[in-house]
Amino acid sequence: MTDGWIKAIGMMSGTSLDGVDAALIETDGIEVRRTGHSVFVAYDASLRERMRACFGNRAATNSEQVVADDLTDVHVNAVNMLLEKSGVVAAEVGVIGFHGQTVFHEPASGITRQIGTPYMLAEKTGIPVVADFRLADVAAGGEGAPLAPVYHAALMKSAGVEMPVAVLNIGGVSNVTWIGPDDALLAFDCGPGNARLDDWMLRHTGTPVDMNGATASSGQADPMVEVKFLEDPYFDRVPPKSLDREDMAATIDGLVAEAKLSMADGAATLANCTVAAIVAGVNHLPAAPKGWFVCGGGRHNQYVMAQLQERLGVPVKSVDVLDWDGDAVEAECFGYLAVRHLRDLPLSFPGTTGVAEPCCGGKLYQTKKAA
Ligand SMILES: Nc1ncnc2c1ncn2[C@@H]1O[C@H](COP(=O)(O)OP(=O)(O)OP(=O)(O)O)[C@@H](O)[C@H]1O
Numbered sequence: 001m002t003d004g005w006i007k008a009i010g011m012m013s014g015t016s017l018d019g020v021d022a023a024l025i026e027t028d029g030i031e032v033r034r035t036g037h038s039v040f041v042a043y044d045a046s047l048r049e050r051m052r053a054c055f056g057n058r059a060a061t062n063s064e065q066v067v068a069d070d071l072t073d074v075h076v077n078a079v080n081m082l083l084e085k086s087g088v089v090a091a092e093v094g095v096i097g098f099h100g101q102t103v104f105h106e107p108a109s110g111i112t113r114q115i116g117t118p119y120m121l122a123e124k125t126g127i128p129v130v131a132d133f134r135l136a137d138v139a140a141g142g143e144g145a146p147l148a149p150v151y152h153a154a155l156m157k158s159a160g161v162e163m164p165v166a167v168l169n170i171g172g173v174s175n176v177t178w179i180g181p182d183d184a185l186l187a188f189d190c191g192p193g194n195a196r197l198d199d200w201m202l203r204h205t206g207t208p209v210d211m212n213g214a215t216a217s218s219g220q221a222d223p224m225v226e227v228k229f230l231e232d233p234y235f236d237r238v239p240p241k242s243l244d245r246e247d248m249a250a251t252i253d254g255l256v257a258e259a260k261l262s263m264a265d266g267a268a269t270l271a272n273c274t275v276a277a278i279v280a281g282v283n284h285l286p287a288a289p290k291g292w293f294v295c296g297g298g299r300h301n302q303y304v305m306a307q308l309q310e311r312l313g314v315p316v317k318s319v320d321v322l323d324w325d326g327d328a329v330e331a332e333c334f335g336y337l338a339v340r341h342l343r344d345l346p347l348s349f350p351g352t353t354g355v356a357e358p359c360c361g362g363k364l365y366q367t368k369k370a371a
């Protein structure tokens with residue numbers, strides 16, 4: 001491996017099940033240069049449903065492996081599209097960071113499962129792959145998530161913003177990274193992000209998104225649902241802490257069903273729950289952030305962004321104002337983490353996953369030619 005900078009492709013298949021984000025970065029494992037090249041490849045509805053059927057699998061099954069191979073093929077397409085778009089050839093790329101699809105996450109039982117077939121990705125692209133990013137952390141007693149904080153901190157180093165600052169990701173689950181003036185890090189999953197809203201919209205419209213928050217904006221939120229939702233003990237738990245996409249799903253679905261809400265009122269209520277979970281996390285931060293910078297697809301939901309701004313009372317902006325690509329941060333992160341694996345640098349820290357010591361992670365899958 002060279003001592004210098006490496007071109008790395010990172011890929012994330014997030015909890016919202018919308019598709020694969022892929023991004024090309026250059027990094028030495030510490031600093032990062034964003035290239036601005038990224039692609040998104042949506043899953044078709046049938047693969048999405050087959051992936052959804054794997055949620056809750058505590059162990060691998062034969063049918064799950066077929067799904068893993070199929071989702072890996074979507075990642076192969078994403079790599080090829082990204083190479084074509086960037087004009088970079090496979091031989092110039094040092095590594096792919098392949099997150100895979102989380103189907104089950106229960107760190108307290110020592111289990112976190114991301115499906116995908118890394119050796120197949122390496123074979124089909126001709127590029128070495130690093131995968132299995134969360135396993136070492138969980139094996140060492142950590143939460144296994146979130147892993148993005150070290151990348152958020154690397155990007156923030158040159159952002160020139162006042163500390164402390166919060167980087168908030170809103171996807172299917174939402175997670176926050178608090179960065180203090182002395183580079184201190186505290187991170188955790190805030191609560192369900194837009195997953196419940198997506199599922200609500202899928203049930204009512206056949207499309208799993210409230211585009212720009214238009215439906216929520218036209219509804220009236222039920223405050224009692226939010227109050228009962230906040231009774232979940234997760235919100236009092238001291239971070240670091242993490243969630244499975246399906247955690248709290250039954251509670252929220254039950255509360256919304258009991259309230260007998262219209263589509264618009266349900267959307268507003270679920271969006272308010274997303275916001276309330278984030279705001280509840282402020283109590284756990286060492287000092288109030290001077291500003292919040294939001295990444296992930298959820299930042300496109302204008303209803304959620306307006307509610308956050310109102311309730312947090314400090315500037316809440318999309319990370320795009322920092323010239324980051326808010327849709328590609330997680331994908332870029334896994335390129336960065338892949339290079340950190342190659343450099344034996346830690347991916348997680350006591351303040352980010354609760355692991356006792358800074359923890360290295362990931363596993364390298366070489367192409368047959370290189371092995
Ligand atoms: N234009 C839009 N308006 C409103 N919401 C949007 C829009 N585009 C995407 N979203 C929401 O963004 C979410 C997907 O974002 P993203 O791809 O960052 O999440 P993910 O990576 O799948 O999930 P996670 O971060 O939990 O792993 C979905 O919940 C979707 O509803």
Ligand SMILES: CC(=O)N[C@H]1[C@@H]2OC[C@@H](O2)[C@@H](O)[C@@H]1O[C@H](C)C(=O)O
Nearest residue numbers: 015102105145146147148173175330
């Ligand atoms: C177990 C798992 O896949 N967790 C995801 C999920 O999606 C958002 C949030 O929950 C975060 O904890 C994590 O992903 C990001 C990329 C992370 O590890 O930072």
